[in-house]
Amino acid sequence: MIFSELAENLGGSKNPLYLLHDRLKSEGAKIVDLVRGNVNEHGIVYPPDALDHILKDAAAQTRIYRPDSLGQRPAREAIAQYYKPLNIPADQILITPGTSVSYWYCFKLLAEPGDEILCPQPSYPLFDYIARLCGVQMRHYRLAEARNWAIDLEHLEQQISKRTRAIILISPHNPTGMVADEQQLNELAEIASHHALPIISDEVFNEFLFGVSAFPRVAATEAPLVFTLNGFSKMFALPGIKIGWMVVSGNGPLVRKALSALELISDTFLPVNEIAQFAAPEIFRRGQDFLKHYVQWVGLCWSTITFSCIPAISTISHQTTW
């Protein structure tokens, strides 16, 4: 029996952090597990009573299945409202079952096997797996540690080749917490314009801003095509609800072309749970107080981590690919 190359080449070496974690655990060491990022396991949960009511009401709206390949309109309108200053119409928003799947959609939309996508280093390991599934190559650009992990734009531009198909921006960045400022974003947008490249902007941590007063978005620059990715997984500590989205913005014809292809990809699977989609507007509305407390809690952890863990992140980022 013949399996795909992917199936034949599973496995590979484990991240050194996990290896260290597993060894310490097997030795019975008392560890605070910051490696696994499931906030629910750390005691952060969306208010359960509110969620029960929201889901019950949403279920009542889904008795007759009437899917929408972009995602149910009330959900898309609630998301458009979230981005109000950008003035993005609901028709430029696609609902997905989470940001990881949004990445997969973007890679399928933009690249052929063997093409390259630029992503920051250090980073978290998800891209490598998604890229493997899509047959595309990840190429890394540096974040400059000495400048608070700002994007090394010169290095980024040097990494662009004939096969580059997109630039991934993660701001706020995981794991450094770097937030790209307006000047960096404008310069990034210029590079993207010059090389005719889309920017995939991962903003899943955009509610968690510490030490910065405003959050600049690359969607507000002159970049020719931007996919802004976000979802409820981090924002409302609801990874299991599986609601993510992509906001497509930029140059009109490019946006329209991207959206028609994305709609087709989404329509092929219609993968987003209808109850979760109908629940989305109320999750936003009733989640605001919870979000305030959650952000405060993360802020407290952040100040502790900044002093104790960032030096470790720095050391490890020089030693390994995350």
Ligand SMILES: Cc1ncc(COP(=O)(O)O)c(C=O)c1O
């Ligand atoms: C920067 C970043 N983007 C995306 C994701 C995945 O988000 P989702 O749970 O919506 O797939 C993660 C998960 O840790 C992340 O750290």
